[in-house]
Amino acid sequence: MKKSIVLLITLLFISAISLLVFKNLSSGEIYLSSVNKEHNNTQVILLIKNAQEELLSYFSKDERYDSFISKKEELSLPFHIKGIDFSLTLSKYNKEININDFSLSDKKKKKLFLQKIEIIFNENNGEINIFKDVVNSYFLRYKITKENPIINSKQVNNIMSDYLQKTYRKEANELIEKIGFLPITFRESEKKQNNNIQYILCTLDFKINKQEYRSHFILDIEKKTNNTGVIDFAFTFK
Structure with missing residues (x-):
């Protein structure tokens, strides 16, 4: 019974994230049909920004973050929508x-x-x-x-x-x-340190018109590091 509940929670989580991704890819602003590399790069960055905002919004509720961290070490979600091969990988940012x-x-x-x-x-x-x-x-x-x-x-x-x-x-x-690195936990003050920083490591992979893209970044769910909630952003393409 317990395993069934865990599986159900996992499936619900995957469904929720899938809907967020589909919502972004289906919007008129994010339709990527151009074979122009520069245009595609601009559109992909816009797509990544939207995905970041949706993920931050989703995980901003404590129970969702806690459920994800407790049930999954890593979650990979592959999609194929509107001619775009898309993969989202999420895991807790946790370094010794x-x-x-x-x-x-x-x-x-x-x-x-x-x-x-x-x-x-x-x-x-x-x-x-x-x-x-x-x-x-x-x-x-x-x-x-x-x-x-x-x-x-x-x-x-x-x-x-x-x-x-x-x-x-x-x-x-x-x-x-x-x-x-954790920019917050090392800071010392008279108050008790906050060791429960909510960071999620994200990797987004795209393949559009035979062009491959990758972005990785860390979501600062509580936006304690900066007001965007995104740190360590990197974007590459082949």
Whole structure:
């Protein structure tokens, strides 16, 4: 019975998201029939923006966000509408290491953080001392502080590239997957920290007129990072 309820909730969620996507693709503004690449790029960005707004609206109700997080690690929804191959992938943005915690000023919290990353690096055959040197150098060079934190994946990737160079490694995928950023949780105040930041990692893939597009971004459901509710936006096409 319990499994049936979980399945029903999942199906209802998929149906709701599917309707949102169909609504956007069916609107007159988003009809993509042109073979002109520049026109398609503009229209795809508009479609992505609309999808972001619909997803933020959908997940803004706590019970929907909680239901999604508790029932699914990742959700992938493929569509084919109006000649467009479309895929939406959603998952909770959850990284074991918040790179911004290197800016912690509370000594006890900083000590616990450093102990935590040392364990993670040891478990993944990483070189923690080199990593700490790379992070400290990057923070100093770009003046990264509590007030001016790491705010996107590109910055994290740059740090990891420096780390790979200094360790003469070609890859460190296990570690890279564990390192991210949360611009809010590291901030210290007299009040209790809010550790329940609602972030959802989204990837949108399109294929239109044989042209492939990909966008990934993080939804800040409560819009605590900025008023758009979207951070770490990236858009690529082939």
